[in-house]
Amino acid sequence: MDGMNAIVTGSTRGLGLAIAAALGAAGANVVINGRSEDACRTAIDALAPEVTGGLEHVVGSVADEHTAADLVERCHSRFGPVNLVVNNAGITRDRSLLKMTVAEFDEVIAVHLRGTWLMCRAAAQQMRGTGGAILNITSGSALFGLVGQSNYAAAKGGVNALTRALSVELRRYDIRVNALYPVALTDMTRPVLDLAGGPGGPLQDVFGAPADVARIVVALAGPSASTITGQILGFDGSELSVWSHPDRIDRRCHRSPWSPAELDSALRDLAAHPAPLHPDEVGARTRDALSGQRAPGSAASSESR
Numbered sequence: 001m002d003g004m005n006a007i008v009t010g011s012t013r014g015l016g017l018a019i020a021a022a023l024g025a026a027g028a029n030v031v032i033n034g035r036s037e038d039a040c041r042t043a044i045d046a047l048a049p050e051v052t053g054g055l056e057h058v059v060g061s062v063a064d065e066h067t068a069a070d071l072v073e074r075c076h077s078r079f080g081p082v083n084l085v086v087n088n089a090g091i092t093r094d095r096s097l098l099k100m101t102v103a104e105f106d107e108v109i110a111v112h113l114r115g116t117w118l119m120c121r122a123a124a125q126q127m128r129g130t131g132g133a134i135l136n137i138t139s140g141s142a143l144f145g146l147v148g149q150s151n152y153a154a155a156k157g158g159v160n161a162l163t164r165a166l167s168v169e170l171r172r173y174d175i176r177v178n179a180l181y182p183v184a185l186t187d188m189t190r191p192v193l194d195l196a197g198g199p200g201g202p203l204q205d206v207f208g209a210p211a212d213v214a215r216i217v218v219a220l221a222g223p224s225a226s227t228i229t230g231q232i233l234g235f236d237g238s239e240l241s242v243w244s245h246p247d248r249i250d251r252r253c254h255r256s257p258w259s260p261a262e263l264d265s266a267l268r269d270l271a272a273h274p275a276p277l278h279p280d281e282v283g284a285r286t287r288d289a290l291s292g293q294r295a296p297g298s299a300a301s302s303e304s305r
Contacts (some may be wrong), residue, residue, distance in 0.1 A: 001025035001221065002053070005079040007071050009062050009119060010089025015137075015184050017046065018210035019086055019217045024051030026218050029079040031056045031071055032260065033089065054079055062089045062115030068122040076126065084221050085123040087116040087136045087159075094148040105151040111153035117162060120177070124170055131174030133221060136163050138179040138232060143243060144169040144279035160232060164245070169228030176229040178220065181243070183236035183280075184213040212237030234280060249275055 006023050010016040013035035024030045024047055032047070032055070034040045040057040047055060056078050060067030075082045091111050093104035098129040116136050123134060141149045142156030160179055216235040219225065234241035250273075253264055 001218065002045070004028040004053075004083045004221065005031075005075050005081065006084040006086065006221070007031045007033070007082060007123070008086045008088055008117075009033045009071070009115070011042040011086075015182055015210045015213065016041045016086075016088040017043055018039055018184075019088060021047055021050050022211070022214040022243070023084075023221070024053050024055065027053050028221075029054040029056075029075075031058060031075045031078070033058050033060070033062070033067070033071060035059065035061055061111065061188040062087075062119055063110040064181040065118050065122075068115075072126055081130045081132075082123050082126055082134050083130075085119055085132070085134045086120050086217060089137070090137070092149070094154055096148050097150050100151060100217070105154075108151040109155050109158075112152070113158040117158050120162070120166055124166075124173070124175055124186045127175050128170075128173040133176045134166070134170075134178075134226075135154070135217060135220060136177070138163070138181050140171055140181055140183070140234075140280060143181065143232075144277065163232065164230050171229065176226075178228060178230065179232045180216065180220070181234040182213045182216075182231060183234065184210045209237060216240065219259050244278075 001023065004023075004027070006020075006028045008016055008020045008023065008030060011020045011030075011032040016032075020030050020032050020043070030039060030051065031055060032043055034043065034057070037059050040059055041301055044055055044057060044210060058067065058071045058074050060070065062068060073084055089111060091108060093100075093108050095101075120134055120136075123132065127134075136159050138159050139152065139156040140146065141153040142160055145153060153256075163177050163179040166175075170177060213235055215237075216233070220228070221232075230245070232243040234243060250270070254262060258266075
């Protein structure tokens with residue numbers, strides 16, 4: 001990856017820091033991002049011994065369009081055109097639906113969905129002349145649902161839709177857009193582990209180490225993935241999965257208008273043969289572990305990954 005220029009948002013700790021380390025160790029120049037100067041400086045110090053490429057940083061929230069513009073400009077002025085953007089920055093404000101505030105909903109949507117969109121827009125404006133790759137970090141919460149995360153699931157569901165839309169729109173500029181569902185144990189995912197019984201619970205062996213999960217980002221930036229776009233991939237360090245694109249599984253046609261009896265008949269048949277739900281191991285074990293438990297009642301806060 002010598003000569004590749006990458007931006008990783010939310011990269012002062014957790015998975016973002018591991019991704020920046022993996023890219024930098026492979027030879028890429030990396031611009032990291034965090035919400036404070038101290039956090040960024042601490043991350044730079046931690047990365048420096050491992051990174052063979054250059055390192056830069058930009059302080060700010062990706063929910064602010066100026067931060068997105070600054071990240072792209074800093075990368076271009078320091079290293080050259082942006083080749084890869086990893087939209088990793090994120091927060092959680094977990095709370096049950098009946099107790100969640102509007103502010104808790106809006107803040108999560110702003111960072112995850114608007115922040116990802118802003119970074120995609122800023123990067124694409126430069127990449128349209130050279131091509132490149134965008135990797136949006138998503139979550140199982142949007143794929144199969146988790147308790148107490150209606151805001152987070154909505155944001156990541158938007159990220160999935162954004163990924164598919166931009167993979168179509170930006171194809172003409174040779175910009176690949178994919179999403180990664182990482183199953184890594186970080187400050188953001190630890191509350192899920194704790195809710196399901198902690199280290200001795202059913203999820204103790206399903207979360208991978210951030211450094212192991214980060215390897216997939218380096219691979220996706222390489223030539224073997226040069227034709228992959230519009231995909232949602234899962235990786236936990238040992239298992240690589242591909243999530244299906246939304247697909248119509250049933251279709252019933254009738255001359256308009258349908259009568260109430262005809263609609264009732266079709267819906268009764270649907271109730272007897274619903275679309276199957278497909279959680280992965282984390283989703284299935286979480287549902288089993290949390291069956292009958294209350295959703296989180298107080299807001300758990302975690303910044304970045």
